[in-house]
Amino acid sequence: MIGLIDGNNFYVSCERIFNLTLENRPVAVLSNNDGCVISRSNEFKALNIPMGTPYFQLKPLLGKYGLILKSSNYELYGDISRRMIAVLNEFTPDVEQYSIDEAFIHLKLAAGAGYFEYGQQIRHTILKWVGIPCGVGFARSKTLAKIANHIAKKQPCGVFVMPDNSRAVLDNLPVSEVWGVGRRLAPKLETLGLRSAWQLASADETFLRKKFNVTLAKTARELRGESVIEHEDPAELSQSISCSRSFGRPVVDLSDLAEAVAHYISRAAVKLRKKGQRASGVNVYFQYYPEYEPVKREGGFTGFTVTFERPTSATAEIIMAVSPKLKGIFIDGRRYKKAGVVFFGLESGNKRQMDLFADKIRDAKADRLAQAVDQINRRYGQGTLFNLAEGITKPWAMKRDLLTPCYTTNWEQILKVM
């Protein structure tokens, strides 16, 4: 059986762990830069304010409905997520984290043991040990487990086990609610007469493959209870690693732009080292605002690619390879909105391409230095040690006016009980 455990309104629930006054109130968490709504409490949902509503549209409603908004704090949510996974690992070794707030578990209970009761145990333990309410769904495939989880969340017990004959459930489910059917595919399927999940499940495989693609054909098989979506191996290496942010306000100085890029490189390089990978190159890109004066010009994207002499994960080395190129692309007077870096051509550290001219001693030193820096930042909080190229005041940093402290990952911000 495959179980899907998913934190309810995850970011809001994380905020509620440390702030009891948020209970029973319409609470929402905003995207980076306090852009738009990305997580809502049930009370907030009841006001019919949709996901993705921009913050500025909500400002007039704050007082009227007593809305409480929070900036997103991924350092906090990431740590709570790790705790949830740790609890799941107490139950079964085969835990596959799918996103920050959900995980699949693969297990076979002894004959006689019930999945429903098992799901309730998991739910109660996570609620008690971590403080996050979850939904738990069990089924024979991931796609069905997703549906089971969806149903579970609507029930007071929070657990649902998909029956072996799932027709009754799938008949009542619009095809647009199926995992893997998005806003483009759904209308297409509907015009072809495939309106319910059951109709998709019963559709002819070669028809789906020809008219759409193999992914949708797989989804249909999954809906029939066949488990065909593979188990992701956590040791599997990433194809690309990136970091990008919109600026808190338009950036017009080359020096600010360079700092931001250095900072994003540094953040992405940490991810790289965490996975033990090295990048062969990096793509640096910028998004800029349109202009209206003196002439109207469209906004757009610009950027460049740097290929390294050999794969690396050393922050300073990458910054030095990228920085000289910034001047060539920077345009005076242009108002930059966002910057990003994408590392590509990733290889694992131990399978590194040998380089005849590599300075092995220097490399080993650089690796040890990076490890030490990462360790200190993990222990004392992000940004304890940083490269000076990242800047100190960071005037371009994103807007997070409604931020909760990092209660569990930074000693300076730990919760005080008076």
Added chain:
DNA sequence: TCTGGGGTCCTAGGACCC
């Protein structure tokens, strides 16, 4: 007027997910 066939690799773009 008539102008092959088959294969690989890469990239851009589209679709999906949370």
Added chain:
DNA sequence: TCTGGGGTCCTAGGACCC
């Protein structure tokens, strides 16, 4: 005026090869 960030997979089409 102000609407996030980080991924994956698939396909079509172009470039290139013999």
